[in-house]
Amino acid sequence: MIRIELQIDLHYEIDAHGADFIFNIHAAHTQAQVVCAEQLTLNQPIATRLDTDPTTRNRYLRLRAQPGTLALRYLATVQLSHQFLAPAQLPEVPVGQLPPEVIGYIYPSRYCQSDRLIRLAMHQFGGLPTGHGRVMAIQDWVRRQVRFTSNTTNSSTSAVDTVIEQQGVCRDFAHLMIALCRAVNIPARFATGTDYGADPALGPPDFHAYVEVYLGGRWVIFDPSGTAIPMGFVRLGTGRDAADVAVATIFGNVRSAAPVIRTTILQDQTGCQLPWHCPQALSTDAGPPPLAP
Secondary structure (H helix, E strand, C coil): CEEEEEEEEEEEEECCCCEEEEECCCCCCCCCEEEEEEEEEECCCCCEEEEECCCCCCEEEEEEECCEEEEEEEEEEEEECCEEECHHHCCECCHHHCCHHHHHHHCCCCCCCHHHCHHHHHHHHCCCCCCHHHHHHHHHHHHHHCEECCCCCCCCCCHHHHHHHCEECHHHHHHHHHHHHHHCCCCEEEEEEECCCCCHHHCCCCEEEEEEEEECCEEEEECCCCCCCHHHCCCCEEECCHHHCCCEEEECCEEECCCEEEEEECCCCCCCCCCCCCCCEEECCCCCCCCCC
């Protein structure tokens, strides 16, 4: 069991017309990720609305900010109960047997143009045994082909761009891995969290993009950039790609400062421990329901 204290500070300067915001910074409520406590504070006396998507469990905060400075702080204590899974017991699920809520994650999307990468994916991975091992092969190929380099891509960079440029940040690694999985008919989705365990040489703590792949009837975590510890990820949102789970979507003329993020692992006598790199497959998804008797 992992217990994490999370702090997110965001800062904006807004012009005289004000601006509308949609934030995706609240920790998601799932069966295996419990938000024990949380608090949101704003420096402006404005109304907010928090909605939860019934399918993804993403939580979206909406507000209209007044001109001037907007400072937002989100504090949460989150408890993760990971599922540790034997990779050999995680087969690919045939398309005809996918649940309806998973089907959307085998299609191309804005940043994950899997239809343009089918030839590459089939050449590299089409002949490999199916299952968790093939997904690991895709992750390893992405790590070999792409160099992690800060400030080399932008919000329009897609999976196809990353194949060409061979460099990027965590979201670019995630988009490419997702596109390659979908190109061989494996459902994959984009996930956002925070980068617990990342090397300080990469910069201060930040939001982190990773991948969840549907194997064996559950969503399994992969970190194609290899820059953080998956067991320390607090899920904020999941979607087809980054367009679905932007940390902040802004409507108006706004200047943004870099986010300030802190994560602290709480250890106690109840079994809470530090995250570590483990050899098993890892999921915070409850998995398929038990078979009826």
